[in-house]
Amino acid sequence: xxxxxxxxxxxxxxxxxxxxxxxxxxxxxxxxxxxxxxxxxxxxxxxxxxxxxxxxxxxxxxxxxxxxxxxxxxxxxxxxxxxxxxxxxxxxxxxxxxxxxxxxxxxxxxxxxxxxxxxxxxxxxxxxxxxxxxxxxxxxxxxxxxxxxxxxxxxxxxxxxxxxxxxxxxxxxxxxxxxxxxxxxxxxxxxxxxxxxxxxxxxxxxxxxxxxxxxxxxxxxxxxxxxx
Amino acid sequence: xxxxxxxxxxxxxxxxxxxxxxxxxxxxxxxxxxxxxxxxxxxxxxxxxxxxxxxxxxxxxxxxxxxxxxxxxxxxxxxxxxxxxxxxxxxxxxxxxxxxxxxxxxxxxxxxxxxxxxxxxxxxxxxxxxxxxxxxxxxxxxxxxxxxxxxxxxxxxxxxxxxxxxxxxxxxxxxxxxxxxxxxxxxxxxxxxxxxxxxxxxxxxxxxxxxxxxxxxxxxxxxxxxxxxxxxxxxxxxxxxxxxxxxx
Numbered sequence: 135x136x137x138x139x140x141x142x143x144x145x146x147x148x149x150x151x152x153x154x155x156x157x158x159x160x161x162x163x164x165x166x167x168x169x170x171x172x173x174x175x176x177x178x179x180x181x182x183x184x185x186x187x188x189x190x191x192x193x194x195x196x197x198x199x200x201x202x203x204x205x206x207x208x209x210x211x212x213x214x215x216x217x218x219x220x221x222x223x224x225x226x227x228x229x230x231x232x233x234x235x236x237x238x239x240x241x242x243x244x245x246x247x248x249x250x251x252x253x254x255x256x257x258x259x260x261x262x263x264x265x266x267x268x269x270x271x272x273x274x275x276x277x278x279x280x281x282x283x284x285x286x287x288x289x290x291x292x293x294x295x296x297x298x299x300x301x302x303x304x305x306x307x308x309x310x311x312x313x314x315x316x317x318x319x320x321x322x323x324x325x326x327x328x329x330x331x332x333x334x335x336x337x338x339x340x341x342x343x344x345x346x347x348x349x350x351x352x353x354x355x356x357x358x359x360x361x362x
Numbered sequence: 363x364x365x366x367x368x369x370x371x372x373x374x375x376x377x378x379x380x381x382x383x384x385x386x387x388x389x390x391x392x393x394x395x396x397x398x399x400x401x402x403x404x405x406x407x408x409x410x411x412x413x414x415x416x417x418x419x420x421x422x423x424x425x426x427x428x429x430x431x432x433x434x435x436x437x438x439x440x441x442x443x444x445x446x447x448x449x450x451x452x453x454x455x456x457x458x459x460x461x462x463x464x465x466x467x468x469x470x471x472x473x474x475x476x477x478x479x480x481x482x483x484x485x486x487x488x489x490x491x492x493x494x495x496x497x498x499x500x501x502x503x504x505x506x507x508x509x510x511x512x513x514x515x516x517x518x519x520x521x522x523x524x525x526x527x528x529x530x531x532x533x534x535x536x537x538x539x540x541x542x543x544x545x546x547x548x549x550x551x552x553x554x555x556x557x558x559x560x561x562x563x564x565x566x567x568x569x570x571x572x573x574x575x576x577x578x579x580x581x582x583x584x585x586x587x588x589x590x591x592x593x594x595x596x597x598x599x600x601x602x603x604x605x606x607x608x609x610x
Contacts, residue, residue: 152448153482162468169467169508254463257424258524259452259480262444354451355425358463 154264163271173247177240177273178280184233185281185334189288189327191225192313196323197296199311200304222314230333238341241273245345246360252349253357262350269346270339277338281331289327371531371564372398372421376430379416379587390416392587393430398566400531403558403577406568408584414568417584418536421566422455423447434532452480456525456563458554460537462517464509470496470520471505477527495523499553515546522553526561533557535567539574548573 167174195218245252252265293305300308312320321329349357379391390413398404406414419425420432423439432439434454442450451457464473471492478488496505499519509517518538525533535554539547555577558565567574575581583590 151482152445152452152480154480158479166467250463251465253424254459254465255476256448257422257451257457257463258477259448259528261448264480353425355419358424358459 152259152261154260154267159264159267159271163268163275166268166272167275173244174276177237177244178276178283180236180240181233181277181280181334181338182284182287184229184236185284185330186288186291187229187232187284188226188330189285190292191222191229192323192326192330193289193292193296193308195222196308196311196313197292197300197304200300200308203311219315223316226314230337233334234337234341237273237277237338238344241269241338241342242345245269245342245349249349249352249357249360252352253354253360256350256354256357262347265350266343266346269342269349273342273346274335274339277335278331280338281334284334285327285331369400370397370433371400371435372396372566373433373436374417374421374430375433377417377420377427377432378429379413379420379425380428389587391420391427394584394587394589396582396589398564401558401562401564403555403565403579404567404582405574405578405580406566406582406584407570407575408590409570412584413587414570414584415536416587418534418566418568421532422457422534423450448480452477453528454531456527456530456533458518458521458525458533458535458538460540462509462514462521462541464517464520464524466509469506469508470501470512470523473509473520474524474527477524481528491527492523495526496520498526498557499523513546514542515549518542518546518550519553522550522557526557526563529561531564533563533565535565535569537569537571538567539569539571544573547571551577 198218255265256262296308297305309324310322313323313326314321374394374396377391377394377396378389381388381390392413394413394417396417406417408414416425420427421434423432423434423442426440434450439447439450457463464470465476468476471489474495475488475492478491479485483491493502493505496502499522501516501519501523504512504516504520507516509520512520518541533554538554539550542550551571551573554565554567557563558577567578579595581593583592
């Protein structure tokens, strides 16, 4: 008798596989983001605010250094930057923590709302890993988009606020100025902002990992029963 | 009598499901033994809470039984690993639900082709087959509509097309007419029967819609998690008349 197992095992190689190509996963993710744009914006907002705040703090710190260099007579400022150093790091860390809490929360919501959809997909033959892959991709895209927008808004706002005191030359110079010193390594502003965008994407992805994995592990019957 | 002549596509043995709710045990299924022949149209009837949805979940591999076995093509479903179970759901079984369960962000055609994507079919092949299936269920002109732009009956037609995506051997339907009006419900039943005859697919439908009896080869009556009686087609006819009389 041609059993199910034999059929599945025997031809697992080429034709009889279960697949979700990355291109298709990406397309599904994109559609999902745009069709549920309201929910997507809320999810991205946490990371957006976090990265915007982080960029602004870094910009402010770099701007102070530029001003200190320009006005060499204000020696007191050099002392203050050392003090500000700890505060900058603390603020950056806090902004990331707040952003992470926000995105974990909205990812949990967004996954819970879609239990039924997840159950349906599993009925259609999706492996647990497909579900996780779709949510991770979605979170990564939202995280990167949110962080990009956040970095842009944070930097532009600070540039406008500091435009008068920095002048045009100062606004250009601030990009390469040290924003924060980690250990004894000075980190230029542009590296800090870039780091913020990357960490925004990564944090968002990590935040989606647990809820997506938990949802994927659910027996389909339980996932289908949930009403939202 | 002549059971050995038939090939059973689904068999359950001592199938039990016990839920623990607030400290008390609820026997949703109690030692159910049911053999379903290839190509049969079987209705599982019973009041709500009788265990028919639980039975549906067990046969479909959507939940694990507390005790007992489900055999699909003589293979014990409990022995399958996650990959084989996914393969079974993808290729062997087509599911139809009371609430249609289409993916809301996808068009009708995308919904129908999704199982084909999982099965590794190329995009062109999948699109051709998806369009053909939608035409079969009478929705050839609705392929680019989202579920929210379709009526309940149309959504269920898309769901039926999707269930047939990978030419399954079994169609499992859980209250397929439960959310539809009388006329649309009849249309869906007719469509299911038509597919059952044309594609020789086994249809197993959990329902309490008496209209379903008309097209069934066998009706399995379930009550309190046990099979109360099984009626063959010949016995059914009389009952239908009687029950429709009661209904009116």
